[in-house]
Amino acid sequence: MNRIRVNATALFLIRFLSFIAIALLCLILGYITYRGLYKSEKIESETLGGLFMEQDYFINTSSHEGLRTLSYFTLQKMALGKVSSWRSITSVDEPFSLYIEPAMVEPFARSMGIEKELILAGGARIGKIPKVLVPGALVISANPISGMKTVQVEDQVLVTNPKVMELYGNNRVTSLSKSQLEGVLSGDVSSWDQVGGPNLPTTRNKNIGQLSLNEGSYGIFSAKEYLDAKKKGSALSLLPTEKEERGANLTGSYLVAKTVESGKYGGIGTIILNTLVMVLLTLLVAGPLGISAAVYLEEYARKGKIKDSISSAIDILSGIPSIIFGLFGLLVFVQLCGWSFSLISGTLTVSLMILPTVIRTSQEAIKTVNPTLKEASLALGATKLETIWHIVLPSSKRGIVTGLILAIGRSIGETAALIYTIGSSTDLVHGLTSSCRVLSMHIYLTITEGQSSDKAFASALVLVVMVLLINTLAKILMKGGRKS
């Protein structure tokens, strides 16, 4: 009875553990997919979300990205001609242009709180709106324009007495998260020290003129009111709030667009191409070298100490962490050969890294060739080379190709070996000695440089899909090999 109970318990335990393992893997994959597909980065915003300005005109855009709202401050900058590209707004590097119907200049300038002349000086095109507009145009008109999206303006801001945002001990309030804001508005947060600020009571004031009198007071006003009050000399602070960005993260344009500002804006079109170039070159270097070495070891090398030591050296090399290959690449290719951070330095480093794998898998494939086939070929008077070329390599083709594909999978995701060798230029690679950023490096750099975690996850999803595709291909090939 005892044995049976142990058996049942063990079975349950094994099932439980395997379930946990599978669940963890699904969780990771699901998380990467979710973060890759949807934006979920929290950004600090000066305006409060969901509250829009009343306006006497319509704002239309021909921007392709899902732009629905603009901040009042951004629109003001646009009106003054200080915005030349959409990249900091939609992250797509489209040129920005502003068109205003003549009758709308007056109300637009008034709501922006700036002089008409400043808008004219800012380069806005005033006149009849052309029928066909370039992408990236923003049009201020009396009526909505068909075929363009209408944009609303967020203009409500959280204004406080400057004391609230002053340094207090080692802490200060720099922004409020969504829940903190709700707490302040509902009165659950009765003192600013509950959100990391000074020990002042939170009191709401409807009159912007009185905010400067009460040290802990705050209020929600329109941006124009805030700017006007500041102009009059009131001491006021604007407390930013955290806002979650929504919408598609990995879009078609992200896959093809050029990278802007090291991955903060734009896409990864050139980086995907760079990755493909690097992988192809790696294959061109490691493939012939690895297969030749495998043929030598399996077909020519005599059994003995030399072959054994070569074999164990290959095994050791395949177990060496890739960062050490990177270090080697830095010392030899980058410095000694003087190729600096370049495609060729990176390619050679990764080639060396995958070489042991290529040799091993090719060796295994060659080993499976039936020795009687080799004998048959030799017995017909074929030379060793002819036998290898006509019999051994064709028979082990599938195994060798599978090994190469797995090696591609490894090199496509390699980062450590590339940090010191391949460089980080986001331009399309234009020569062997040009610096070249690949996908894995791009993910690493966007995170370490703090550019954007959303962008990093979008790139990560692309990389995961590429690796999965490659591994599936290898699996299909392996299955086909077993059948024949």
Add this chain to the structure above:
Amino acid sequence: MNAVFEIRGLNLWYGQAHALKDVDLSIPRNSITAFIGPSGCGKSTFLRVLDRMNDLVDGVRITGKVNFDGKDIYQHYEAMELRRKVGMVFQKPNPFPMSILDNIAYGPRLYGSPNKHDLMEIVERTLRQASLWDEVKDRLHKNALSLSGGQQQRLCIARTLAVNPEVILMDEPTSALDPISTTHIENLMIELKKKYTIVVVTHNMQQASRVSDVTCFFLIDEQRCGFLVESGNTEDMFFKPRDKRTEDYISGKFG
């Protein structure tokens, strides 16, 4: 009947192990010579001396003289050259994993680039010689592995014939085949000896007596070293052996 092979004082070692001792033998032209003997007596090893297939094994050392057509096989021939003239058929059928046609064409293609017409001529001639033509003529482009075991073995014989050898060595060519396929191959051997010299290693005493003209009997001594007991006309060997050990073996007292 002049001799194709003249072997004098042949000794062979695998590393330190003495595997064949003092073999003297002449193999006559256009006849079938059968090597018989218990397992491990060195008859296959000896067969592989004749087309220098033992060269491929690490640590093999050979002394003595082996003449092929009057010339020493180690001094006057490159191994490839010799193997073209001395073809070999193996124990298990081993067609290449390609089409029937490509199997036959493998040898001829090594020695030049025959045009399509010549190649088809070779394919038809050799397949007819191997009495396989009628069975496969409609599916020459099918994979050779789709044939039955007996057909595969005949294909291997046809493949060997395609490079015009003088001698065909057969290493237990029927041991992996069923009785009907075996009969096919045996008839084929008798047919082929008109043009070729055949040397066959066999475990099957009946086969040796049915097909061979000359029989050579091998044994191992106490040091596990193979040696040739005697050789002679098959009829003499089977009905009036000179050596007591031959008689015992043939009558089934041991082995």
